Amino acid sequence: MSAYIINGGNYLSGEIRIGGAKNSVLPIMAASLLNLSETVLLDCPRISDVDISVEILKRLGCKVFRDETTAVIDSSDINNFEIPLELMNKMRSSFIFLGAMLAVGGKAVCGYPGGCELGARPIDMHLKAFKKLGVRIKEQGGYISCDSSHFKACKVALDFPSVGATENIMLLACKQKGTTTIINAAREPEISDLQNFLNSMGAKISGAGSNKIKIEGVASLKSVKKRIMPDRIVAATMMFAACISGGNITLKNVTCSHIESVILLLQGCGADIYTHGDSLDIICSKRLRFSDTLCTMPYPGFPTDAQAQAVAAFSTMEGTSIVKETIFENRFNHASELKKMGADITVDDRIAVIKGVKRLSGAHVYAPDLRGGAALVIAALGAEGTTVVDNIHYIDRGYEQLDKMLSALGGDIKRNDYYE
Ligand code: UD1
Numbered sequence: 552m553s554a555y556i557i558n559g560g561n562y563l564s565g566e567i568r569i570g571g572a573k574n575s576v577l578p579i580m581a582a583s584l585l586n587l588s589e590t591v592l593l594d595c596p597r598i599s600d601v602d603i604s605v606e607i608l609k610r611l612g613c614k615v616f617r618d619e620t621t622a623v624i625d626s627s628d629i630n631n632f633e634i635p636l637e638l639m640n641k642m643r644s645s646f647i648f649l650g651a652m653l654a655v656g657g658k659a660v661c662g663y664p665g666g667c668e669l670g671a672r673p674i675d676m677h678l679k680a681f682k683k684l685g686v687r688i689k690e691q692g693g694y695i696s697c698d699s700s701h702f703k704a705c706k707v708a709l710d711f712p713s714v715g716a717t718e719n720i721m722l723l724a725c726k727q728k729g730t731t732t733i734i735n736a737a738r739e740p741e742i743s744d745l746q747n748f749l750n751s752m753g754a755k756i757s758g759a760g761s762n763k764i765k766i767e768g769v770a771s772l773k774s775v776k777k778r779i780m781p782d783r784i785v786a787a788t789m790m791f792a793a794c795i796s797g798g799n800i801t802l803k804n805v806t807c808s809h810i811e812s813v814i815l816l817l818q819g820c821g822a823d824i825y826t827h828g829d830s831l832d833i834i835c836s837k838r839l840r841f842s843d844t845l846c847t848m849p850y851p852g853f854p855t856d857a858q859a860q861a862v863a864a865f866s867t868m869e870g871t872s873i874v875k876e877t878i879f880e881n882r883f884n885h886a887s888e889l890k891k892m893g894a895d896i897t898v899d900d901r902i903a904v905i906k907g908v909k910r911l912s913g914a915h916v917y918a919p920d921l922r923g924g925a926a927l928v929i930a931a932l933g934a935e936g937t938t939v940v941d942n943i944h945y946i947d948r949g950y951e952q953l954d955k956m957l958s959a960l961g962g963d964i965k966r967n968d969y970y971e
Pocket of ligand 1: 573575577644674675676678711714716741855856878880
């Protein structure tokens with residue numbers, strides 16, 4: 552068991568660089584199967600979800616070499632198109648490999664994906680779209696077997712702009728004959744990063760960033776080198792950390808337009824935020840105030856992946872706030888842990904009402920999932936006394952050495968990997 556031990560009360564100041572985005576690197580790693588050649592990824596974060604993707608790639612026959620923040624993937628000897636249940640269960644994004652395996656092998660087998668417990672998180676939209684495109688699917692004994700030899704390009708409309716379904720269709724279709732169009736596609740920046748990656752391999756995809764993506768199939772793809780876009784959720788987490796601790800920090804390597812909803816929210820709460828090029832300063836010299844409603848929405852709306860961190864910040868702001876979670880059905884598991892620290896939060900289904908208290912106090916809490924865990928850590932930075940955040944393997948899924956990042960800014964946080 553691993554835990555973070557945090558002594559609250561330190562003011563955060565200084566500068567940190569944001570690394571590559573988890574939600575961009577994972578589909579791009581799956582896409583690296585498609586060129587049957589070498590892919591070099593720069594700014595590849597050292598997080599456990601990337602470790603699982605490496606395991607999957609190796610299982611499929613790829614060679615993978617990693618050095619600090621560079622990953623080199625050689626897919627020329629791919630020889631297996633089946634991902635066993637134990638690997639699929641480790642993360643939800645494993646399902647993105649299905650489209651990529653079909654694009655290369657024509658047939659693929661995988662189990663149902665795992666991941667954070669945020670509700671049902673079904674994969675029906677992926678499968679419905681695949682079927683519309685002519686993929687034959689059999690579901691049996693916890694496994695999904697697919698055959699794409701009868702693929703037929705067409706227009707596919709998603710019932711909801713699912714990020715994963717949009718990416719899976721892009722991967723499946725980009726080496727097939729004909730033009731596939733995704734209607735009601737997700738518009739998240741990670742989709743644009745995937746499009747750019749595939750196009751620099753030689754794919755012909757347009758429209759990412761809008762709700763209509765056109766994929767014109769090409770026969771083959773070539774070797775590529777790509778820098779992963781900065782992680783907008785890590786950047787947002789650091790901004791909320793600055794709010795909670797009354798900090799003055801500079802973030803380097805951020806795409807400010809990707810976090811506009813977070814910038815506008817926090818400016819409205821009274822934070823001073825200045826953007827210049829790929830860096831952002833956030834200064835929170837007084838207690839912030841929020842007495843409004845925040846709804847999570849698909850991009851460019853406020854990201855569900857920053858909702859827990861916002862709840863942590865609202866817990867100590869002046870005023871009463873309402874947070875509505877519209878993307879996932881069960882994404883307030885951090886609320887009961889924050890309450891142990893003295894937060895005043897009432898949750899009813901997908902709505903949380905947060906009455907700001909002056910200060911939280913240290914407690915022993917458990918990370919309920921990846922972002923909920925990060926929310927507890929940043930809440931602890933502003934709390935009185937010592938907080939132990941347990942179950943931090945969840946946080947390791949998406950934050951590279953969160954303790955080192957926060958200590959570099961003056962936070963008093965230590966990792967204990969031997970905690971019983
Ligand atoms: C991705 C992100 C995740 C983020 C989420 C929403 C990655 C690796 N993960 O997850 O961090 O929180 O987008 O921005 O990029 N749904 C269905 N059926 C489906 C697919 C999805 O009902 O077939 C539902 C989900 O249960 C959820 C909603 O649609 O309620 C959004 O899911 P989706 O956009 O697909 O999220 P992910 O791609 O899993």
